[in-house]
Amino acid sequence: MSETVREKIDARGAFCPGPLMELIAKLKLVNIGDEIEIWSSDKGSVNDIPEWVKKVKHEMVGITQEDGYWSIVVRKAK
């Protein structure tokens, strides 16, 4: 069984819609089934990224609040 690939993006300090744009640009480059973990200090990302993921039919893996930022993990589904 192959291991899940997880790419990381540190978008802390970027304002809306910077983290979302960085996520989307990276999603274009990875394979279906790969995950992207994005770190964002932008509060809007906590709602905006899951909303975008739902709309375009990728998959949310999870959101974790860390010290001063959120870790948001998305799986490329198509």
Next chain:
Amino acid sequence: MASNTLYILLCSGEHEKVQMAAMMASVAAVSERPVEVFVSMNAIEVFAKGVSAAERYHGGAFSKLLKDKKAPDPMTLFQQGKELGDLKLWACSMALDVKGWELDHLEDEMFDGPMGLTKFLSDAEEGQFITL
């Protein structure tokens, strides 16, 4: 054109309004929604080629905050929307005529061409229309 297309008429050269237009256009485009932006009046000058961000953007108190906090540059957001989604920008042919400009006065690879208001309004009849 699909009825869910977002049409943005950008007339203001005010930094805050250009920022909002770029945010809406780029986010809608990457959310699989077609977007068409018609740029006219003072807004056309914002897209002049080879201008620094300090010279390009002028506005009120919030403009200073956007610059101080290094909010995403509207030119970058428009480019990202074009690269990652279905976003088209049109330069108002009347504004170009009044300025005495050709498309090559504007940022490279930003505009899809000149367009008249009549054509833009006709295309926009079935979409959502926002003016800034």
